[in-house]
Amino acid sequence: MAFALGAHFSPPICKVGNISHAHADDAAYVRRAADLSEKSAGFTSPHPNFGCVIATSSGKVAGEGYLYAQGTKPAEVLAVEAGGERCRGATAYLNLEPGDCHGDHTAVSALVQAGITRAVVGIRHPLQHLRGKAVCALRSQGLQVDVLGEDLQSKVIEEARKSCLLVNAPLILRACSRVPFSVLKYAMTLDGKIAASSGHASWISSKMSRSRVFELRGRSDAVIVGGNTVRKDNPRLTARDGGGHMPMRIVLSQTLNLPKEANLWDVSDASTIVVTQRGARRNFQKFLASKGVEVVEFDILNPRDVMEYFHDRGYLSILWECGGTLAASAISSRVIHKVFAFVAPKIIGGKNAPTPVGELGMVEMSQALDLIDICYEQVGPDMLISGFLQPVPDLMPVIPSEDETFAIDPTVTPYESSVISFYKTWDPYGAFSNFSPHPIQMPDGDGNYVTWSSVEHYYQAQKFIGVNDPAAQDCVEKIKAVRSPEEAARIGRSMQRQYPDLVWSSVFLKGISNWLLYFDYMDIIGITKSVILLSTADKDLLYYFVYFLFFGSYKKKKKMDHLGGPCMQLMNEVRHNSSPHSY
Ligand SMILES: NC(=O)C1=CN([C@@H]2O[C@H](COP(=O)(O)OP(=O)(O)OC[C@H]3O[C@@H](n4cnc5c(N)ncnc54)[C@H](OP(=O)(O)O)[C@@H]3O)[C@@H](O)[C@H]2O)C=CC1
Numbered sequence: 409m410a411f412a413l414g415a416h417f418s419p420p421i422c423k424v425g426n427i428s429h430a431h432a433d434d435a436a437y438v439r440r441a442a443d444l445s446e447k448s449a450g451f452t453s454p455h456p457n458f459g460c461v462i463a464t465s466s467g468k469v470a471g472e473g474y475l476y477a478q479g480t481k482p483a484e485v486l487a488v489e490a491g492g493e494r495c496r497g498a499t500a501y502l503n504l505e506p507g508d509c510h511g512d513h514t515a516v517s518a519l520v521q522a523g524i525t526r527a528v529v530g531i532r533h534p535l536q537h538l539r540g541k542a543v544c545a546l547r548s549q550g551l552q553v554d555v556l557g558e559d560l561q562s563k564v565i566e567e568a569r570k571s572c573l574l575v576n577a578p579l580i581l582r583a584c585s586r587v588p589f590s591v592l593k594y595a596m597t598l599d600g601k602i603a604a605s606s607g608h609a610s611w612i613s614s615k616m617s618r619s620r621v622f623e624l625r626g627r628s629d630a631v632i633v634g635g636n637t638v639r640k641d642n643p644r645l646t647a648r649d650g651g652g653h654m655p656m657r658i659v660l661s662q663t664l665n666l667p668k669e670a671n672l673w674d675v676s677d678a679s680t681i682v683v684t685q686r687g688a689r690r691n692f693q694k695f696l697a698s699k700g701v702e703v704v705e706f707d708i709l710n711p712r713d714v715m716e717y718f719h720d721r722g723y724l725s726i727l728w729e730c731g732g733t734l735a736a737s738a739i740s741s742r743v744i745h746k747v748f749a750f751v752a753p754k755i756i757g758g759k760n761a762p763t764p765v766g767e768l769g770m771v772e773m774s775q776a777l778d779l780i781d782i783c784y785e786q787v788g789p790d791m792l793i794s795g796f797l798q799p800v801p802d803l804m805p806v807i808p809s810e811d812e813t814f815a816i817d818p819t820v821t822p823y824e825s826s827v828i829s830f831y832k833t834w835d836p837y838g839a840f841s842n843f844s845p846h847p848i849q850m851p852d853g854d855g856n857y858v859t860w861s862s863v864e865h866y867y868q869a870q871k872f873i874g875v876n877d878p879a880a881q882d883c884v885e886k887i888k889a890v891r892s893p894e895e896a897a898r899i900g901r902s903m904q905r906q907y908p909d910l911v912w913s914s915v916f917l918k919g920i921s922n923w924l925l926y927f928d929y930m931d932i933i934g935i936t937k938s939v940i941l942l943s944t945a946d947k948d949l950l951y952y953f954v955y956f957l958f959f960g961s962y963k964k965k966k967k968m969d970h971l972g973g974p975c976m977q978l979m980n981e982v983r984h985n986s987s988p989h990s991y
């Protein structure tokens with residue numbers, strides 16, 4: 409699949425004065441960058457969408473690129489590679505200011521070295537620790553940098569800026585709130601029902617609409633349903649594209665009165681988490697755990713707390729495919745940002761047939777929630793109506809960080825400052841992440857050094873190396889071949905789910921050495937152990953991957969099975985020993 413193109417895109421011609429002509433061109437190229445940036449959707453877990461278009465002074469596109477996945481080549485690098493010599497004196501159009509999770513200014517250096525003389529940036533990076541850095545770096549290298557809405561202002565520019573905001577809405581939201589971007593999707597008949605009175609709902613929307621839903625799932629970190637939808641529909645909630653990104657499946661159930669036989673308990677294709685109320689049906693919780701389903705308990709199960717929890721676990725984008733009961737609760741809790749309603753030209757009737765949104769406590773039409781930025785699209789015989797329930801926060805002038813908001817309004821709780829949380833490479837401290845895109849060299853069984861694209865590639869492959877089974881060897885080769893650490897993780901985890909016995913014992917034995925490798929890896933990427941010691945001296949280092957079943961759960965301090973305990977012990981030693989750790 410090509411993702412760096414020498415494309416044939418030309419901006420629409422505008423015949424009004426020179427400035428508006430230039431603005432129309434700039435706006436069209438930035439919009440093109442925003443459209444391109446979306447092409448990565450569904451390949452890996454959602455990540456910031458970056459696109460880059462390079463246009464020559466005569467208005468021809470020299471090269472284009474988009475970020476395929478976390479940890480792969482930046483869009484700017486791909487675009488200058490495609491543009492070659494034609495980049496000299498050209499303008500680079502970026503929907504989003506580059507983020508520097510590599511620690512080596514890759515995107516900025518690529519543009520400078522290619523001879524780009526002007527950059528037009530759709531929006532500044534929303535994350536505080538990256539915001540403005542690349543714009544400054546490019547300017548300090550002598551490039552003219554125009555940021556939409558700051559250096560360029562007009563109606564067309566404003567529209568282009570908006571397309572940049574929309575294409576990265578989940579990231580923007582992450583910068584200013586503590587919940588993931590949530591989309592409520594449903595399919596209803598023309599008379600507003602999401603099922604017949606019997607509860608039967610397959611199918612309301614057409615095959616084409618349902619394929620569109622698979623695509624939406626592929627763009628999401630997780631899909632959520634309520635307990636009743638599990639009981640009535642026995643859904644699978646997979647993206648169905650055979651090998652692409654599979655969202656986590658999440659069930660919210662207070663009673664845990666769920667069937668023993670359910671498609672969601674088969675975790676061979678995708679993982680499932682059941683979120684429930686503390687103490688609910690302990691035996692059923694054990695049963696779910698035996699199936700490989702994670703159970704998370706809350707004191708009171710409300711959508712906002714659940715969303716804050718998944719935000720803290722690094723989730724960026726959630727698709728709600730529940731019925732009206734949970735949908736109403738989620739809307740009331742103000743966690744739903746966007747709605748996708750598929751309306752099918754069918755009438756089913758039924759006084760008690762369920763509707764998409766249950767009780768919201770509104771009594772007058774003036775209280776109705778108005779959608780904004782509405783789109784109407786025909787999908788086969790159905791109409792898809794989408795729109796935002798809450799505006800995407802504007803970055804102008806600057807979204808205050810939660811810490812800054814706390815300084816003004818102490819009732820707003822800032823992030824727990826004693827915890828360093830990282831998972832995604834673009835988060836603060838993201839370079840610590842096992843997804844960080846730095847190749848490592850590790851000795852193989854014969855002592856020869858082999859290069860792995862990232863620690864994640866190496867780690868996932870270790871699960872199968874030495875396992876005497878052709879399927880395991882095939883899996884190692886697949887892991888080696890994929891470009892992004894997240895793809896490596898997907899292959900490794902899905903094999904692990906399919907063949908738990910094959911994998912487990914070998915991983916267990918290798919576990920500690922992998923952890924030690926992790927510290928070596930930090931040396932490789934230039935973060936020495938002493939820096940770790942300094943920067944974490946009075947902090948709890950919260951490694952998200954200790955959530956994984958294998959490591960046990962450090963945060964919940966519940967199960968320190970497998971590696972959870974030894975990891976924390978080792979970390980405490982590293983943190984508190986002044987002498988270098990011996991390994
Ligand atoms: N056409 C469509 O797009 C869709 C249609 N449907 C249809 O809708 C019907 C089911 O609708 P509905 O009963 O509303 O299903 P929901 O998916 O909304 O499930 C409701 C259940 O969610 C759980 N829940 C957990 N936390 C909360 C909370 N804070 N507030 C509310 N509920 C919570 C409870 O589960 P528990 O009881 O286990 O504690 C509750 O009974 C089915 O007939 C199904 O076919 C469903 C989804 C989409």
Ligand SMILES: Nc1c(N[C@@H]2O[C@H](COP(=O)(O)O)[C@@H](O)[C@H]2O)[nH]c(=O)[nH]c1=O
Nearest residue numbers: 595609611612613641643644645646729
């Ligand atoms: N009935 C209905 C939908 N229902 C939703 O899809 C789920 C089933 O997903 P799966 O088992 O993966 O095919 C179901 O539980 C409910 O959330 N969706 C739609 O796009 N159109 C429809 O007509």
